[in-house]
Amino acid sequence: MLDVSTIVSQLMQAEAAPLAKYDQKTASYQAKLSAYGSLSGAVGVFQASLGGLTKATDFKALSATAGKPEVLSASAGAKAVAGNYKINVSQLAQSQTLTTPGIASNKSSIGTGAKTSISFQFGSVSGGFGMAGTTMAANIARDGISNGSLTINGTAIATDSTTTSARALAEAINSKSTTTGVTATAQPAATSASLFANFGEVTTGADGGYTLSVGGVQLAAQGANVGAGAGLTAASIDTALTDPSTVLTALTNAGITISGTAAGGDLKFTRADGANLVVEEKVTGSPAAVTGGIGNGGGEVNGGSSATAVSGISLSSTDASPITIAGSNPTVAGLTAGTGGTYLGGTFTQDANIASGIVTIDSTNNSLEGIRDAVNKAGLGVTATIVSDGSANPYHLVFTSNATGANSSMKMTLSGNDTDPPDAALVDMLSYDPSGAQKMTQTTAAQDTKLSVNGIAVTSHSNNVGEAIQGVTLTVTQTGSSTLNVSKNTGTVKSNVESFVKAYNDLNGTLKKLTGYNADTKSGGALQGDSTAQSVQAQVRRMMTSTISGLSGNLTTLGSVGISFAKDGTLSLDSSKFSKALETSFDDIGALFGAVGRSSDTLVSFTSSTSATKPGTYGLTITQMATQGAMTSAAAVPASTTIAPNTTWAVTLNDGTPSNSKNTANVTIPAGTYTAAELAKVMQSSINGTSAFSSAGSAVTATIDTDGKLVLSSAKYGSASNIAVSSTSGTTTDSLFGGATPAAGMDVAGTLGGHAVIGTGQTMTGLAGTDVEGLKIEITGGAIGDRGTVSFSQGYAYQLNNLAATMLSKTGQITSRTDGINKSIKDVAKQRDAFADKLTGIEARYRAQYSRLDVMLSQMQTTSSYLTQQLASIAANS
Template identity: 80%
Template sequence: MAVEQQPLTKYAQKTASYQASLSAYGSLSGAVGVFQASLGGLTKATDFNTLSATPSNADVLSASATSKAVAGNYKVNVSQLAQAQTLTTPGITSSKSAIGLGGKTTISFQFGSASGGFGLAGETLKGPIASTGLSNGSLTINGTAIATDSTTTSARALAEAINAKSTTTGVTASATPASSDAALFAGFGDVETGVDGTYALKVGGVQIGAQGAGVAAGDGITAASIDEALTSPSTVLTALADAGITFTGTAAGGDLQFTRTDGANLDIDEVVTGSAAGVTGGLGSSGGEVNAGSSKTALSGISLKSTDASPITIAGSNPAGAGLAAGTGGTYLGGTFTQDANIASGIVTIDATNNSLEGIRDAVNKAGLGVTATIVSDGSSNPYHLVFTSNATGANASMKIGLSGTDTDPPDSALADLLAYDPSGAQKMTQTSAAQDTRLTVNGIAVTSKSNNVGEAIQGVTLTVTQTGASTLAISKNTSQVKSNVESFVKAYNDLNGTLKKLTGYDAENKTAGALQGDATATSIQSQVRRMLTSNISGLSGAYSNLGQVGISFSKDGTLTLDSTKFQKAIDTNFGDIGALFGAVGNTSDNLVSFTSSTSATKPGTYELSITQMASQGALTSGDPVAPSTTIAADTTWAVTLNDTTPSNSKNTATVTLPAGTYTPAELAKVVQSSINGTSAFSSAGSSVTASIDTDGKLVVSSAKYGSLSNIALSSTSGTSTDSLFGGATAVAGMDVAGTLGGHPVIGSGQTLTGLAGTDVEGLKIDVTGGAVGSRGTVSFSQGYAYQLNNLATTMLGKTGQITSRTDGINKSIKDVEKQSAAFSDKLTGIEARYRKQYSALDVMLANMQTTSSYLTQQLSALAANS
């Protein structure tokens, strides 16, 4: 059997040989994979143009730069960070109890910009202040004491004292104009002076008229003479203007009123001399009553404005003397609200099932309106507050909260008193945090941003600001990373070359051949990579077309070497061209056409682009111009179908609710756009619309998507009908861009053209975002070394690649040998059984022969004895 088993050794030797080849290909595959990994930072030409961004003060900001940035040093000063608006309801006793009667009420959330000063409007200063002033300690604002004393006798003086502390309080003050009583001159009597009497009327120290002794009534100062003195031109008018005093009305009409615009106190004095009955008439003396003289002081109040639109806290020993009430608060004073159509709006419905703070909170959060609702307890007797916080930062993300009922029914009054908030109207909620932008300067130029991630303040640079303060930002070419990537590429190739040399070569010293010596696949891989590295790159317009020009060349032993000096010179002189030498580059001659991507099948070259059809959007345009004022009724809902497919899919249709109100055409377009875009069915699918008023005054609603799958349709469900706005207009579907590239057919999808398989432009993808039909210049494409090598490595390691195919073949051979060995082993079992059977038969035969031999011996012995 030992002889019979000798062929198994040959099978084992074959298996070992195949296993050695398989192991060798595993090593080769690993080396190719490592080499491919080294190409990661070189395959895109844009990787070579990235810049580093280093701030001097990392606490203030961090930054990243792209190839569009310009190297240099930039001074950045951050004065304000973006934040979201927060609104808080007045406190109530329970978060679970029902609010109101439970009637159906729709709460709408709109987002936009609130303008107008946010602060407090004070009342007129109290009378004693004009003579005694406001004692120190009477007023504190946001925890800062305002320095006042006996000289603080007017609103102007108080405003100056407040503004002196504005840096610490964050509050500025302005004095309101001081005006005399509107009825002060009603019943002005003709002035009569006796033999020792005189009379003078002064306003703010300006003498309006004077009368000496012994003048009869009607011959001196009268209502008519006062009006004449106030008639232009006159020295009185000039003096009043110099004092900042204006007037309205007439003395004769009894409605003469003086106003001092600077907020200083306005004194109106009647100066009388003489005996007790020496003067009659004047202010309030139409019946000829005796006038002993008078002095009236008109005071004004102050208006406070928060510099960051946050609530203002008033305290002190006598804030009422300053015309202010102790406590914390603030509203928009004469504010306006302008909706931002680019921020989706939304609605929630409150009824008897959810009309508690907790119910409203849950309804708002579930609706996904871009608002987070929470409940806060402050521990007071009415502790529970509902808090709304916008999910977006920026001054354009201020909230307007409207409430409407159903049909002609008004909203629940208790809910309206709790939740209504309109910067231009009722402000039932309290703004505790204002929506604000990031504000900064870059090299002295003012910049604003909706978020703390500031893009394009510096072209190609994104800033992330984290606190206020100053920092310089150094933008520089990231040449060290490029050099490191190239060095890694050279090393990875040499490692790959070393692996191939070891596997395919012969070790003369040890007299051993490599596991893949003479292997055609391994030799082919070696030659393909080397041939690719020694070829010039076609289609490049820059300074370089081969590796040797940037200092990368082959040594005599077949390894790559990097001449650092030559490479550094290339970086210093033509840094931008190095990227094209390694990565894939696509360029277009038309700035409204952009290169997007390519595949390994795309052939380098320059291709003429011809456009036969521009992409368009699906749209619906009203039949007639929109009315100057449009009222959207309560509970208005539309069925909107957006970007539907063929056959139609119900997922592309959703119910949209519009907030009730009366709108101008521009406001109506914003309401329609934000309401549709705020519908979760569309926002989750990435679908949206734009709405605008065209030059003819018509309302146009367009899908934001381009192409044949861009379409929109509207129909009424309740409330204001779509026909009342659009007049039964027919919607127009969008179209895909169409054309040819280098004369080759392409596939259009929206604004994107993609080269067809089997053509030179296969997989070449471009976007055409504007312009007109016709010739649109050229699209150039080239493949650098790293890009080509990466594609080659991917092909080699792919399911049908050389290495995979070869290893699959070896594995198949191993299995075939194993089957042959197993079959032979099975055959050996039968041979051994036959040998054993023959041995057993021979053993029996031998035993029989031995028995016969013994018998014959015995018989012969017996015969011998008898004889």
Template identity: 85%
Template structure:
């Protein structure tokens, strides 16, 4: 028998020898693919190391460190200036809180359910917040105020028998101001305006004498035996009180002012400091020795008189919080026990930069809970909550402004439906005007952050204070003092540059290993002689040894900052030279590494560029400035304009083609009578308060021009900027704008270095295919015409980053090469598979052939055995 399997196996070993060559080719390609993987990774790591160096702003960062982080923290931007600052925070910003009187139920209906609109406006308030006391009782002038009669905010005010005037009471209160947070001011003490009405001519008999004094200053005196009309008269008093006058000088020195005339009965004396003011007639002689004088116009006998004018006090809360009055007899001080406070003589000035809004209350939501939910849902910049104090009428509706700062005080005005008045119960509960009706209690006043920087006073509406130190944002957390050190962040720059040097050396080492020859092992790298790998190496090195073009600073090469190549191709960093460059040319180092755009016009700013933007200096010509869509009234608005109740307008803002309904909404203008300036503020805040616009990032500005006309403008610039208004109800738009037609905005237009650009709003962008492709600049002011130049340069890190991106991109060198290798591997695999399929056929043929031969040999052996047997038999028979 033939060993077919062994024979076929040996034959197939010979036939299969080409498979080894296929495997060897595949292994070779796999080795290169792995090597390119290493190369790709090294280029990626190198690119990552460039991340902190590609923008010039990466080199302008400064660090800001506060000595007392409990008081403030700080961050410094690119515009910050290194230095040391002393910061003293005396007040933190807070929001205003208003609280209603208590009700027994938060769910019960309030009022009749008549449709009522609540308008929320925000602004600043002038005038002190506190309590106005009444005039002190005349018994106080005699007996004083007993100790324990008055406490303010839990602190007892020390009073006694000497506290006989408003001035003395104010002094006693102010002695405790540091603990009460309250200061007192005595109101002026004035004599009655009719005290000298009917002043009679003074007559003195043989033993009579008369003198008249005010506040201890003698106005006039008359001796004995003077007939009526021959001495003191109303006219003579007026003469004595006419400047120049020693009497008038004496009164002035005593703090007493004079108004009116005795002759017409209007003579009045006032003491501004609130001290008691006594008018005294002193009479001597027998019972009828003197006649005439005060109240004796008919010549009646004058037995002498003394009249004391007293005043009261007003209290002012230093932080505009409620004041609590208590004690055994606060009425003696002209005050009423309890907690409260209001703005006294206040005025409200709306801040147009804060959006206002309205909410409608009717029979569906006229409960505390309904009002709360309606306000919160409307997104007015106010949070409404309900607080229970556990009393008989425990539920209070509390409104808190979402914004902090003294400019975020609330004004709440209620109006009815059309000509109907607002629901009286709601108006009596919710009306709050610092200049008028204040139905709610202010439990927390809107206030600014107050601090000093190197002794200079600074205020901020929030606790994040920007630009108190240029380019630095302070976040204050409590009152107190701290020093602030702002310094160049050279440490991070040096770290980034060191990482850049290391990453290049790692890349260079990887390339050297992959493309070089190891004399010790007598083996070459996987990419030895590979043109793509050699190209990567040469491109990177060539880029790093070429000077940067387009720079306007003092640095143009890496060698100038201490970065140079060693003989073995590695990159070295001279720390000393680099540190010196950081000290002397910090800003220019940014340009050496990153992409930098600079303009000679301060109103032109570089925004961005692309890898296609070519370095150079380009002349900028503006042929058309960007404008805003606007509507200007046809005539000057009057000095006073009344907006009717239920005034609503349809406003369309920044609508496009085709029109989108989302760009149109209904706006409510709060009812009231406004000056021209106030009208502009009301319109701006009302339109900006519409959620449809605020959610879309659209807004308007309103102002009164020098010609007195009302100007309403979209805050947006360009062809997408437009505005239109039309009346829905109440005061019409035509009554204010006179049927004027709005104008649409225009995009900026011009050229850069003579190249075509496209304008969008205030932004110019270089067109594809030009030297300025992808260069983006903003033109925020100025006029059409020649606007200087815009210079652009690409630093080393920026160029290398773009190069790495190109190499690793879908069509880049490395990607294309690895794609080619993968294709070759796939082709070999396909060829190998085809050849393997062919070997299967060959093996089958061999097996068939040798199997038939084996059968034939078997048959022949059988025949041979038979013949042998037969021959043997014949032989035996013979």
């Protein structure tokens, strides 16, 4: 029998020989694919090394180091200037906190539940914060104030028998102001306006005499034997006090002023410094020798008199925090024991740049918890909390402004619904107007950060202080003094350049290995002779050896900063030369590596570019400045405008085509009477405080123009900028704007280097297909016409980054080549599979043929055996 399997196996080995060629092709392609993976990785690493070099601003970074980091820290931007600064922080910014009086329950209803709107406005407060004392006890002029009678903020005020006037008490308090944080001012001492209401003619007998003095200044005197008709009268006193007068001069020198007249019965003397003011009549002679004078209009006998005018004091907290009064007898000083304080004669000026808001309280939420939750949900820039002090009426509602700074003080005004008044209980608890009713207690005052930089005073609403030093942001954390060193961050720049040199050498090494020939192993690289790899190598090398166009000065090549090619094709850095370039031309190095745009017009700024933007200098012409959408009242607004309660307007801001309902919101305008300037601030802060606009980044500015008209403008520029208002309830928009028609904004328009551009708001972008394609600039002001030039250059890192990005992109040459290799691998696989399928058929055919041959041979063998037997039988029988 035949060994069919062995025969067929041997035949198929010969038939399958071409499969090895397919495998060899696949292996060759896979080797190239792996090589391109290495090349792609090397290009990617090289591109990553350019990250800190592509923007010119990367080279302008400076480091800022504080001498006392516990006082402040700082960061320096591109506009910063190297230098040393001395900084003294005297005050940190803080937010205002207001606290309601305590009540027994935080869940019980307050008031009747009448619908009440609470308007929150933010601004600055002027006027002292403190306490106005009452007139001190009259006996202090004689006895003084005993020691221990008064303490302020826990500090005892040293008083004794010599503390006999408001002025003396103020001096005692001010001697402790460093400890107490409180200063005192003596209120003016003034005589009663009715003191001279019943002044009788003075007559004197044979031994009589009379003198009248005020504050030690003699006003009048009369000797003996002056009868009726010739004596001192109220009119005589007025004559003595008529300018020019030596008496009047003496009073002025003593700090005493007068008002009214003796003849009119309302003569009043006032001493501004708070020292006691004594009005004294002295008489001499027998008991009945003098008649008339003060209180003796009927000619009664005058035995002499003395009246002392005593005043009180006003206290002022240096940081506008509550003042605590205590002691054994503070009432003798005209003060009441306890803690408190209000703004005395304060005024509130709203800041239009801080959004205001309104929250509504009714029967569903008129408890402390309900008010707290309503305020916090409304997002008004205020956080409400409830604090319990453990007393019989422990629960206090506490409001804290979310913003710091003196301009973030709160004003809370309550109004009713339509003609209904606000809930009286809520008004009595929550009203807070620094210039009026202050029902809550200010526990922390809004204040600015205060510091000095090299002796120059600086204030900031925040503890993050920007631009006190140009390009530097300070973060202050405590009061104190510190130095600040701002220096060029040359170390980072040098490190980035060293990384760039290394990454190029790694890329060059990878290319050399992949495309070169190894004489030792007598083998070529996987990409030897490959045109794509050679192209990558040539493009990178050509770009790095070219000169950067559009730059002025000596730094236009890599060699000018110490970066050069060695004979073996590697890149090297001359540290000494590079360091010198950093020292002398720090800013110019940025242009050598990154993309730089410059404008000759200070109101035109370079924003960005693309890889398609061509370097060059382009003339800028503006034919249309960008404008804002605005609405201007038809006539000047009156000096005083009253906004009715429950005034709501529908405001549409920056709407598009088709219109979107999200661009319209109902805005509530706080009720009140406003000047024109105040009205503009209220409008701006109310609209900007609406969450629908603030969350979308939309805002308005409100101003009174030179014609006295109210102007509402969208903060946005361009054709997408527009504003419209309509009435919903309360004061109508027509009553303010007189049916004026809004005007939509316009985009900037013009040309750049004579090329067409696209204007969007204040931004101008070069059109595709032009030299200025993708060049984006912003025009923030100025006029139409020629606006100078815009120059643009592309440094090495910027160009190489774009080149690497192009090579690695989906349509780039490396990606295209790897895609082609992958396709070839798939094609070979298909061919191999087809040939393998053909081999299966050949094997089947061989197996069938040899199986039939095996059967035939078996049959022939059987026949041969039969014939042999027969022949043997014949032979045996013959």
